[in-house]
Amino acid sequence: MKYSIILLLLHYICIDGFCQNNRSAGFTIPDSIKATGYYAEVNIAANGKINRMIPGIRANGTTIGFGNNKKNKSVEFFFTGKKRKAVSTGTDVTVNRKGFSWKYEWKPGETYPLLIMSASDSASHTTIFSGYIFLPADKKWKLIATCSYEDTARLRFISLHNNTGNDPAINYSNRWLLRSNNTWKALDSQRTKPPVLRPFSNIDSIVQQQIEEKNLTARFKDSITFKEGIFYQVLKEGTGKQVLVTDTVIIHYKGWLFSNGSVFDETKEKPATFPLNRLIRGWQVGVPQCRVGGKIRLYIPSGSAYGIRTFATDIPPNSTLVFDVEVLEAKEKLIK
DSSP: OOHHHHHHHHHHHHHHHHHHHHTTOOEEEGGGEEEEEEEEEEEETTTOOSSSEEEEEEETTTEEEEEEEESEEEEEEEETTTTTEEEEEEETTTEESSSEEEEEEOOOEEEEEEEEEEEEEETTTTEEEEEEETTTTEEEEEEEEEEESSSSOOSSSEEETTTTTEEEEETEEEEEETTTOOEEEEEEESSOOOOOOOOOBSHHHHHHHHHHHHHHHHHGGGGGGGEEEEEEEEEEEOOOOOOOTSSEEEEEEEETTTTHHHHHEEOOOSOOOEGGSOOOOHHHGEEEEEEETTTTEEEEEGGGGGTTTTOOOTTTTTOOEEEEEEOOOOOOEOOO
């Protein structure tokens, strides 16, 4: 019992130590928190000394922050480790020798929320980390990039990143950890309300949708049908009732990435049962184009799937998904 109390006290001492020191070198997250995300707000005053880069935040060797050179300002994302590789980028993000860069004229005196999100999978022994910035003028999130590496280490070590020195003109505030159960743990002693993350409200999905629609149209031409942001092909005509979005469907399905054909999910011998209106929008639009007994192939751009979210290692942010769906049965919703 005494040992447990000591551990609990050490936990809060560590948290408070990180909170009180705005220039903290780093903080090891206790196992009890089970963190999947690290959020902080950065404000660079007009007299802040930013020569190249990067005031920002860092988690498990992954950094997102602000760059500044003679030509332009930017948001930078980079990571360390030989076994790490890039798996996804936001729109208009370029690759450089250190990582990824997005040209953005950030304003001195403006407060910018930064976010690093992670997801891991023990079966594939893989972890991914994504870097995001919230754009105050647009009131939307922006994905910079996602990296993957061969490990299942959770989000464990966080720090502030500032190679410009101990400059008081660079202020870090409102720091939080996102737990695996989607609750927040405050890291600052002067706590405000927890952040509200709306990943579907982002500047990437609209542009990405246009790119994906153009690519799919060019590849399949007249052999594919477009409807409300997705594409589909009827592989087998069904003879039963037309599926409704309010139905609960019993199906066999297989899903893979359009980019490389990597399968991320599928039914085996036993079919799956889903209330259709609780699934991603691409399914809600596509599956009702099929009758019971039929089979349909859905091409779902990221904006109608999971967008820029980081939630699974085998579905990187901004991924176009392909599904083969065979509808075995569709049960109508009972009206009470």
